[in-house]
Amino acid sequence: MSDLQSPYAGPHWMGLELSAGSLNGVVGVVEYPPAFDVVDEPDKQSTFTVRRFVEPDLPAIKELDRQALSPDDQYSDEMYERFGAEDYRTLIAVSTGGEIAGYALLDFGTDPVRLRSLAVHPSHRRTGCGSELMRASLLDLSRTVDLFVEPENADAIRLYERFGFSFAGNMGEMPSRKRMLRCDANGATATIRHARPDEVEAVVRLHHLVRATSMPYLPVLHTVQEGIVFFAETVFRECDVLLAERESAIVGYLAYRDGWLDHLYIHPEYQGKGLGAALIERAMDAKDALHLWVFQRNARAIKFYERLGFRLLRTTDGRDNEEHEPDALYYWSRS
Numbered sequence: 001m002s003d004l005q006s007p008y009a010g011p012h013w014m015g016l017e018l019s020a021g022s023l024n025g026v027v028g029v030v031e032y033p034p035a036f037d038v039v040d041e042p043d044k045q046s047t048f049t050v051r052r053f054v055e056p057d058l059p060a061i062k063e064l065d066r067q068a069l070s071p072d073d074q075y076s077d078e079m080y081e082r083f084g085a086e087d088y089r090t091l092i093a094v095s096t097g098g099e100i101a102g103y104a105l106l107d108f109g110t111d112p113v114r115l116r117s118l119a120v121h122p123s124h125r126r127t128g129c130g131s132e133l134m135r136a137s138l139l140d141l142s143r144t145v146d147l148f149v150e151p152e153n154a155d156a157i158r159l160y161e162r163f164g165f166s167f168a169g170n171m172g173e174m175p176s177r178k179r180m181l182r183c184d185a186n187g188a189t190a191t192i193r194h195a196r197p198d199e200v201e202a203v204v205r206l207h208h209l210v211r212a213t214s215m216p217y218l219p220v221l222h223t224v225q226e227g228i229v230f231f232a233e234t235v236f237r238e239c240d241v242l243l244a245e246r247e248s249a250i251v252g253y254l255a256y257r258d259g260w261l262d263h264l265y266i267h268p269e270y271q272g273k274g275l276g277a278a279l280i281e282r283a284m285d286a287k288d289a290l291h292l293w294v295f296q297r298n299a300r301a302i303k304f305y306e307r308l309g310f311r312l313l314r315t316t317d318g319r320d321n322e323e324h325e326p327d328a329l330y331y332w333s334r335s
Helices: 057-070 129-138 154-162 197-214 225-239 275-286 299-309
Strands: 026-031 047-052 090-097 100-107 112-120 145-149 166-168 178-182 191-194 241-244 249-257 259-266 290-296 312-317 327-333
Touching: 057 100, 057 112, 090 129, 100 129, 112 129, 112 154, 129 154, 145 154, 154 178, 154 197, 166 197, 178 249, 178 299, 178 312, 191 275, 197 225, 197 249, 241 275, 241 327, 249 275, 259 275, 290 299, 299 327
Parallel strands: 112 145, 259 290
Antiparallel strands: 026 047, 047 090, 090 100, 100 112, 145 178, 166 178, 191 241, 241 249, 249 259, 290 327, 312 327
């Protein structure tokens, strides 16, 4: 939600419509590339029909898995037989040529709902197929959903983050993979707590996601790995870092220290629901005065801070910040 600027001397860190249709038949037909895809923008145009699984699809799905997945990730015959079960939702993406390009498998027999598979045939990758399957899978779904992803699968992680998933504890399951969670954003109450040192990566990924979606005008100056090093060595050591957590998913964070509020970021799906205020009020309770930097183009954040009692001290042309983006210095005090 915010682009709070850090006054450190080092790196300057800142903070298609789909037709609903019936899930018993065709879910939607979408022309690509859709405007939604920012990270995974398709390389070529394709059109897909997304529909529910039917039994004759099974041989093509098995062949797709042989092409797309490692042997360890392929299902047993017993599992494949469950694709049409009542507590599973299996969606198929069909190309204009009639080929099954990908599929998504959701398990409604677990709590939360689990996205067990999102597989796309190699010849249909970077065509928007994965994004469209995600849209159709989550359509009208109000329940919390989780999934497990390989840590090195950066493209998949970015895709899931775009659809509202955040890193969460894996509860002892699949220790070699990372668990991600997408909470129901309705009535977005959250637990506010202090961050642990092992949560640096989750905080940095949230930081990057919010910048890309809420402040797309900012240049991308650092990688996630660079961010992890900076946050571990500087932010987590010099600041109090608070997290907003829902159902073990990190949906917001704030970093503050004596006299300064350095970072405040809320997941895009949870903005405007009071989480930013809940975090910043903790800092205001702990300190008598706070300064913060905000980009002038971030009008929504400026209104938010002014509503909480911050007042403008000065503006700059941005020459002193890493992004070279005009900014403004705000100040709040208890007196």
